[in-house]
Amino acid sequence: MSDDRRSVKTYVPAEQKDRWREHADELDMSQSEFVRTMVQAGRRGFSTVDSKTAAEPGPSGSNPQGESLETRVEAALADGPLSWDELVERVVGDFEDQLEEALDALQDRNRVKYNGRKGGYTLSDE
Secondary structure, three states: OOOOOOOOOOOOOHHHHHHHHHHHHHOOOOHHHHHHHHHHHHHHOOOOOOHHHHHOOOOOOOOOOOOOHHHHHHHHHOOOOOOHHHHHHHHHHHHHHHHHHHHHHHHHOOOEEEEHHHOEEEEOOO
């Protein structure tokens, strides 16, 4: 590994890893490239906010349904106790599903395409 690159490890439930692997295969990407691309896409979807804004999220936040993170956590815990990892899976899983649906819709309308040479998803040139 070169001096300007570092390894990052994470642990996810087996079923999530399987979904990521399948999606990466569909996109003809390695798992590493897929995770890196999804993390970068997710980071672009969240803007930095001050503590006052974060404490009282409004309906125009990054979640298109206007649902705050606190509301999503409460909904996940309504079925009973969850470990940290289980809670992360529930909350992040919802976002990943929404992101996948959005990318599928944008690709269906030829607004976005995946370009491995450019490092990931790009706006279409049409």
